[in-house]
Amino acid sequence: MIDGWLGAVHAALVGLGVLAFSISGAQLAAEKRMDVVGMAFLAVVTATGGGMLRDLLVGRTPVVLVDVWMVGVAIAGAAIVFALHRWIAHLARPVLVFDAIGLGIFCVEGTIVAMDAGIGPVGAAIVGMLTGVGGGILRDVLGNDIPTVMRRESRLYLLPALAGSGLTALLVELGVATTWVLVGVGAAVIAFRLLAERFRWRVPALSTTVLPIVRGDDER
Numbered sequence: 001m002i003d004g005w006l007g008a009v010h011a012a013l014v015g016l017g018v019l020a021f022s023i024s025g026a027q028l029a030a031e032k033r034m035d036v037v038g039m040a041f042l043a044v045v046t047a048t049g050g051g052m053l054r055d056l057l058v059g060r061t062p063v064v065l066v067d068v069w070m071v072g073v074a075i076a077g078a079a080i081v082f083a084l085h086r087w088i089a090h091l092a093r094p095v096l097v098f099d100a101i102g103l104g105i106f107c108v109e110g111t112i113v114a115m116d117a118g119i120g121p122v123g124a125a126i127v128g129m130l131t132g133v134g135g136g137i138l139r140d141v142l143g144n145d146i147p148t149v150m151r152r153e154s155r156l157y158l159l160p161a162l163a164g165s166g167l168t169a170l171l172v173e174l175g176v177a178t179t180w181v182l183v184g185v186g187a188a189v190i191a192f193r194l195l196a197e198r199f200r201w202r203v204p205a206l207s208t209t210v211l212p213i214v215r216g217d218d219e220r
Contacts, residue, residue, distance in 0.1 A: 017105030022077030050134030104190035107132030128165025164189035
């Protein structure tokens with residue numbers, strides 16, 4: 001349990017992550033022309049989906065049933081998008097920006113929770129990665145999109161999450177994971193993700209021209 005001002009910092013960071021993910025979910029819902037109920041639902045699922053997946057993996061009661069305030073923050077994020085959608089829509093790729101913020105915060109948070117539950121560093125890093133990307137995957141699936149992590153044009157989504165959660169696990173294992181060090185790790189993940197979008201970094205993929213040739217060879 002984190003007490004005092006550290007607890008306040010921790011709660012503020014988690015709240016920021018929830019708000020960021022909820023805005024990304026609500027923004028996608030707006031782009032898909034969902035009504036206000038669909039917008040709120042997608043915001044809540046996006047904001048809490050990664051945490052629920054994490055809790056199921058570590059054997060805890062899903063966070064949305066314990067920290068009900070997260071639902072309120074997520075709905076507030078949906079309300080912000082509902083009220084300011086025309087303005088937010090003119091920002092440069094707002095869904096990606098807010099998604100990057102949530103990714104950075106929750107991959108670190110998920111790793112810490114997993115290690116507190118007794119999971120080893122490698123397993124905790126995987127749980128942390130899934131915590132970071134889980135909400136975004138659910139958002140894209142419910143929005144009838146291919147999940148961002150699986151798109152050919154995706155700009156290094158899984159790798160920043162895995163790098164951040166892996167570094168967090170290492171720092172915790174070494175006993176040097178202070179609050180501000182972990183804040184720095186989260187910020188680095190956010191920066192890495194946004195730089196990957198800005199400079200079009202991505203992992204290699206099969207060329208689309210290869211696929212017809214492969215099929216042709218199979219037919220022969």
